[in-house]
Amino acid sequence: MQVKLYFLDGGEEYFETLAEGNEEPTASFKWILSHVQGRRPYTVRETWKLNLERESFRQAALMHWNATTARTSTGRPVDAIITPTIATAAPPHDTIR
Numbered sequence: 001m002q003v004k005l006y007f008l009d010g011g012e013e014y015f016e017t018l019a020e021g022n023e024e025p026t027a028s029f030k031w032i033l034s035h036v037q038g039r040r041p042y043t044v045r046e047t048w049k050l051n052l053e054r055e056s057f058r059q060a061a062l063m064h065w066n067a068t069t070a071r072t073s074t075g076r077p078v079d080a081i082i083t084p085t086i087a088t089a090a091p092p093h094d095t096i097r
Contacts, residue, residue: 005054008047011036027094 007014011033018025025033042050068078 004042004050007036007039008050009041010039012041028096031096 014033015037024030066077069075072078
């Protein structure tokens with residue numbers, strides 16, 4: 001689902017912007033764009049359906065978060081979860097997929 005919401009227009013805006021600037025995407029951005037290249041844009045109806053799915057997910061996540069009140073000593077929900085974004089050191093530029 002996550003890729004669908006980033007490229008509702010099939011990546012058209014990104015491809016146009018790169019072409020207008022006569023620029024090549026970085027290797028990592030090229031990899032991201034490869035997921036949508038050639039995919040048609042979503043219709044308005046499909047976009048609304050994706051938005052409903054996203055909101056349903058958000059609601060479930062918020063309910064789960066608020067349920068942390070039962071697990072804290074203060075009876076308040078957890079303020080934040082601090083965690084690394086990746087379990088390894090950062091890779092060299094233009095090598096990530």
